[in-house]
């Protein structure tokens with residue numbers, strides 16, 4: 096399979112929950128001939144929502160990858176699509192996908208506009224510099240308003256929107272769009288699932304509006320394109336359709352503008368034009384020419400050009416357990432090619448791994464292929480040790496790409512198997528599930544000895560327990576949800592730890608002097624600085640010392656919660672030529688850390704959530720009062736177009752368990768809420784004494 100990378104697109108579809116991502120993806124699969132019939136979310140027949148839980152709940156939980164082909168401008172484009180979940184509890188799926196994608200379609204509901212999670216995915220796309228186009232969906236629904244959503248995208252997301260279409264008709268009467276560039280009307284046939292559409296002249300009543308927006312369009316793109324600007328001032332008629340299209344593509348890739356189109360996926364209108372827009376405006380892997388990484392041997396920056404002739408390099412962005420093929424690692428190839436049966440290097444572990452089989456993915460089905468090349472997304476089996484975020488590469492040309500950063504889990508649950516005999520089955524299930532999902536963590540509580548599972552929210556953990564029962568056949572008893580606190584150091588301390596043990600023969604000896612202090616503001620984990628001089632601690636023991644400190648940080652001095660950040664300067668030490676070994680230094684570091692941390696005036700940090708409540712005005716007083724009682728801080732109150740109030744607040748997670756039910760009572764079922772993790776903050780007195788020890 097030879098790739099023409101110019102005609103490849105790796106894109107994601109992301110949005111707030113229920114904006115219509117899965118519905119849109121199903122249309123894409125239908126129009127591109129992958130599926131011969133349309134699967135619907137509400138019937139539980141959507142191809143991309145293949146998990147049982149997804150079909151039952153009508154939501155996307157895991158991101159699914161698929162590939163399709165689209166004929167645009169006489170060329171066949173190969174489009175790899177990742178459909179991602181909208182619910183905040185599964186935000187990890189969006190994060191890892193955006194890390195490897197070249198472009199994104201941001202979907203908005205024409206009725207609800209910019210919603211909290213649309214904002215979150217937008218910021219994630221900003222972080223990874225992913226060019227995007229906007230698709231305003233649900234134009235057929237009552238209350239749909241395309242231009243209002245465009246305004247919100249501008250004001251709430253700060254995007255430079257470039258409106259490319261004008262809707263023809265609205266709500267029940269939505270028929271199609273005016274294409275502002277070609278100045279033609281596109282009207283979809285109601286029959287045959289909208290497979291055909293007609294190109295017509297612009298309806299008389301939309302001519303003026305079309306001209307207005309065409310002028311805005313040319314003015315906007317000329318700001319970023321001197322050729323267009325030159326023509327705009329000398330002879331605007333000279334600006335061709337192709338000039339406009341290639342100028343929009345350039346500015347989209349440079350993140351200067353975001354082209355916006357609209358449609359109704361459910362009513363089969365607009366999706367083909369969206370596919371055209373993906374081919375037209377979103378980048379191919381070679382439009383973004385190269386990726387930077389670090390050579391682990393030289394520790395110098397290197398680049399890999401995005402073509403098949405360069406040494407192989409790829410990033411594993413998702414690990415999944417498949418009941419038929421076993422552990423499946425999804426990866427994006429940045430350079431070179433990978434043949435099945437060959438060896439690659441995992442630059443994190445330093446291990447060579449044989450790739451036994453490679454697949455192209457279509458939801459949960461795998462199509463075996465022999466080779467996969469630069470620019471492509473695939474999955475492979477055969478890995479012995481692989482983690483999300485690992486770089487895979489040619490062993491002669493090692494490279495490490497930037498890892499994917501994941502948020503810390505904020506909510507925990509104590510569990511135990513219902514039947515004692517299921518202990519082994521439970522730990523196997525937990526280890527497989529946590530391997531798949533970097534935001535799902537399993538630990539043992541220091542005081543109670545219980546197994547605590549933690550994740551991003553109540554729904555996240557509920558789905559995990561459901562999967563344990565269905566896929567791994569383990570039933571568990573669970574406790575109440577609990578907050579995953581963190582601990583923080585507030586003072587610095589210099590500490591000497593001497594670890595000495597004298598048994599009959601060879602003893603143990605290690606002596607370390609270090610300074611322990613709080614990490615820099617906003618930092619995560621350990622910053623370790625080695626200032627030991629003259630070999631007072633042999634060089635080969637230093638990595639073990641650092642590793643032991645990192646390990647010790649998982650167990651804070653107050654209640655055994657993880658310490659959020661710390662800085663350790665290893666100042667000095669001594670060793671004994673016979674008794675000292677790696678283990679002695681590891682133990683000295685662990686014990687030393689524990690003893691020192693106690694003296695740094697540690698405090699408890701608690702997760703604070705961003706809460707957004709949408710309520711009829713008459714319930715607002717009650718809801719705000721209740722938020723205040725929950726130690727919440729109101730950030731703002733707005734009104735939306737249907738006169739509902741939007742209350743934004745920051746509230747500690749510990750005060751929000753079961754909030755959906757409370758809100759239902761406060762508003763007689765009329766208010767809705769969304770929440771997502773904001774940040775960890777010190778837990779104030781008197782709440783900072785936990786009933787644990």
Ligand SMILES: Nc1nc2c(ncn2[C@@H]2O[C@H](COP(=O)(O)OP(=O)(O)OP(=O)(O)O)[C@@H](O)[C@H]2O)c(=O)[nH]1
Nearest residue numbers: 112113114115116117118154155181233359360361
């Ligand atoms: N009227 C109308 N309904 C739509 C449209 N697109 C999607 N829907 C409906 O909106 C609901 C949500 O659609 P989904 O496709 O599941 O939304 P999603 O964004 O994938 O949702 P999550 O995966 O859970 O984040 C379903 O009932 C769809 O049938 C549309 O264009 N018009």
